[in-house]
Amino acid sequence: MTQWTEQDVPDQQGRMAVVTGANTGLGYDTARALAEHGASVVLAVRDVAKGRAAAERMGGDVTVQELDLSSLASVREAASALATTHPRIDLQINNAGVMYTPKETTRDGFERQLGTNHLGHFAFTGLLLDRLLPVPGSRVVTVSSVGHRIRAAIHFDDLGWERSYSRVAAYGQSKLANLMFTYELQRRLATRATTVAVAAHPGVSDTELGRNSPAPVRTLLERLGPLVLQPAAMGALPTLRAATDPAVLGGQYYGPDGRGEARGYPKVVTSSPASYDLAVQQRLWSVSEDLTGVAFPV
Template identity: 45%
Template sequence: MEIRKVKGMKIIITGANSGIGYEAAKFLARHGAHIVLAVRSEEKGRYAVQSIEKEHQGASVSTMKLDLSDLASVKRFSDAYQERFDQLGILINNAGVMAPPYQKTKDGFELQFGANHLGHFALTGQLLPLLKATPSARVVTLSSIAHRGASIDFNNLDGSKGYNKMKFYGQSKLANLLFAKELDNRLKKAEINVISLACHPGIASTNLFKLGGERMQSFLKTLLQAFFQSPEMGVLPTLYAATEPTLKGGEYIGPDGRGNRKGNPHIEVPAKEVYNEATMKKLWDVSEELTGVVYDFS
């Protein structure tokens, strides 16, 4: 896989203390980037930093606290990052929660839509000035094959009219995909030298299945390891989206195997009905209204 030069580049990866995010941090740190692990648990973040530094002596890695289910935490993180750094080469919106029991964020959003989509929407918007100030910056947002068959129920975003955990997970991952595409459209329209891409890992054996308060049964973990790909393979679409020099923005990267569940990264084309312009615009407007974050494309 060809990679563009990342040595010395500042990179933020959300949820980077484990799974896909951790594997991405290891790879990019090994190639000389400075990685900020944006994590909810500072203790787990410090452990991840130590593990990366132990494996790659001289790696430039640090951790900062970020709780995507709390917009105040998102604001504190973005403010603190901009006080420390004046550039941001790649933002990888990786963190996610999958299929928890019905819960709300600190701001009253349904947890999956709030953390997976709205938190990243707010984070990206608040960091946009640094992205614009960095030549050829990228935003990479992780979606999922769970977006297939999903829809955005604008009349029940908070789950108060009924909640199905997998349906709402699919909704949040569709929102990630539509956000990535709409962001790229708006960046291109404004002629800003930043590109936005989406990707997904297929089905990788990571601890995503532990999130939401329910630990994955040991037999399920064994099943995942037997039939689906490792985090080391699952991270490849993320790395491809972040580093492949020929990408123009707006692409969706996933594994090339059957059902896109596993394999090597390639450009994947979503079903025709996925990129609905009216839905993308409405999602953007609703996201700005709910988060209070308005993007500056000037």
């Protein structure tokens, strides 16, 4: 199939989707497209007012759930509320994220980018997985980034960047962790025919994610944005395909088909060699369980 677009999203009637960070950018366009194709969608967002405004713009069966991924207490509260109100979940889309933040910690003391992008989603998925496992065709889709290739490694000796801090390398670590989480989750799900784990990345897209970039980078993007950035609706296509294409297989990774995977239509792509290191995947999983206190039912 060439040039897969929103028009290729199958009918989503009867499906329940939870999308994190869905009040703006990639998450908004992902949730909007799912709702337009008939899905019931929960916008899991930190700012409830903005989430409600986004839901009103989307129309359809769209509700809002407060979720602050930088707080494990909020993650647990949100997961408990969703598990109570939704006995089945077909799609969990781990989209929310922060990028290139100054050195900060989450409410639980984790480095902000790892804590939000990886550990928050790790815990959220583990707490909701029981609602996906019995559902035929259910999927966990986690959004990574081309940034997983840039100065990226899992620094087990200093996950919190306490000795020195690089916002670029810390972001790379968090996005590499997203992929390793997906691959290890799929390995654990492989004996179950009902649920699969898939990853996606949006290429270089026009979103608010770069607001914490260094000033020279922001200035450059403002000047060259229309030339190098693709619209958020295009950046959301790899996630949508990973979430809805019947041909998707567990453990696949979707990204744009253009040069350098910066822009274009979604296809299966390959992540960095480091992301496939099984021993590191398993160690990261164990560390993530210890840090979050969340054990998976697989």
